[in-house]
Amino acid sequence: MIRATDTREQIMDRAAQLLMSRGYKGFSYRDISSHLGVKNAAVHYHFPAKTDLALALIEEYRQVLRKGSAEFMAYGGPALPQLQGFFAFTAHQCKLGRCICPFGAFSIDYAELPEPLQKATTEFMDETLKWFTQVLEVGREQKEFSFTGDAKARALSILAALQGARQMARINGIEILDTVVKQIHQDLGLDI
């Protein structure tokens, strides 16, 4: 009661953790409320429907992406930190048990999602792809790394590999993610 907005943030934190560890269908409002020591209806007060919660999460992810890429997208600059930051973020999330990236989580249930959620997911992916394509293009121009062919196709392939690797890491160990990230580095001429 003292700090009202805390609850909302805590709900979103917990929901993010659950979404990325169990998928969209894999968590319930009860999972959130019991963890926070509040009642189920308290979660519904902040997010009337689960869809609202999911939309808020996606919006948050989009904000994170925008904030992390705004300067680069507007003024350019070195592309390598963008790339490295993204890989580090991915690995860190995975080590916290958040192995399922939002796209993975929502793609599984995509067919049954309400239209606004589908739209938000698609737009988020478009934005991510646009940013990552730019990173690859600029990085190649500036000779920070190298690869052949279309940057967008390459961006898509790398994002797909990361998403797949994260999930496969759950089944056969976290080192799978490291292996794939190393492979991507090698393919970009970033051998260590």
Place this chain on the structure above:
Amino acid sequence: MIRATDTREQIMDRAAQLLMSRGYKGFSYRDISSHLGVKNAAVHYHFPAKTDLALALIEEYRQVLRKGSAEFMAYGGPALPQLQGFFAFTAHQCKLGRCICPFGAFSIDYAELPEPLQKATTEFMDETLKWFTQVLEVGREQKEFSFTGDAKARALSILAALQGARQMARINGIEILDTVVKQIHQDLGLDI
């Protein structure tokens, strides 16, 4: 009643479709029974628990893999048909709405799966990876295609990319899968 084993097969067919279009949590026995025009308990008769059904599905996938790769694994031979067959199979599945590969489906719910199912999934992935690594190694030796670095790491990366691409294809269109497959071809020196 006339052809008893039909029902069991039909259950598995439908379950496979549902598993790969909605994920493991995303379908119920009701989805299967209503589609077949039988009662819920009929499905339980053939597969007492959902875990049993999942295990049977994985076993079936493993059989398909073994049958499709047995000759190659035992006696060698051209690797390219193995590769092409796999890509074609993946694309075909995806076009039938089966965009979520079994690894993707089970990886989402992995943490909550009973141990036998976890084990079966892990073993299936090990087998798949072993086969695909062999395909890449042999194909490189025989100059059917080319790539640098460790074959297992490359196999892992390609499998991850395919898994990710299949899921992303649901969100942003089937052409994403084609793009990634083309990229893989290019990376293996298989430009058309």
Place this chain on the structure above:
DNA sequence: CATTATACTTACCTATAAGTAAGACAGGAA
């Protein structure tokens, strides 16, 4: 012909999900 196994159906159970309506209670504003 009687028995038995197979492949179901009917009729349940328990748990959990998302969601809602109405009330409680604190703090600030009129």
Place this chain on the structure above:
DNA sequence: TTCCTGTCTTACTTATAGGTAAGTATAATG
């Protein structure tokens, strides 16, 4: 002081999930 608003709780509802026990019909077998 009263009223209002924001933040909850209590106490539900409805739907669906996985699962089970007991009975039924058919087909094969002794």
